[in-house]
Amino acid sequence: NAGVMQNPRHLVRRRGQEARLRCSPMKGHSHVYWYRQLPEEGLKFMVYLQKENIIDESGMPKERFSAEFPKEGPSILRIQQVVRGDSAAYFCASSTGTGSNQPQHFGDGTRLSIL
């Protein structure tokens, strides 16, 4: 029973390029969450998606960042025109439902480095 799969594990981009981070939730999970962990800082919520819908994007930066979770395929977090401050670990989590007693299962993250 595979867990949450994120790829790539490490991604290097130059300033101004685009970064695409992928997340395949656990089998049977239709709720996906993205979190970011900046160096020496805590984990911060970015966005919560359910198949084809964004439910809560209150933690997403207003510009350059977007997320999707299509009917088929993985969830994608896209960062356009990356800057040095985007260097961080990006974690995806999934759950079976939205209830507050539902645990979230995390992947091992994508570590994004901007040159």
Added chain:
Amino acid sequence: DAKTTQPNSMESNEEEPVHLPCNHSTISGTDYIHWYRQLPSQGPEYVIHGLTSNVNNRMASLAIAEDRKSSTLILHRATLRDAAVYYCILRDGRIAGTASKLTFGTGTRLQVTL
């Protein structure tokens, strides 16, 4: 969101029990208490959660104070692999959707020594 307070760090000897405290004096009656941990270079891992009663699972036990203003995560026999940052998180049970996000604090860094 109701706030939690945890010690920055704790130390334990291997094979001894560890009690990780969490204060949540402003908890509401519908807040669930969740614990996650993050091992080095890994994503957070769900440990346990509860509402009012104490809970046990294969990883740990959760002891919740009668007034629910504090809780304790108990690792019965710490191993080196339990060295991690442990997060105590409250989740509001009343609101769907936006309540789904986890709000991580700074957690407790647990060091386990031989």
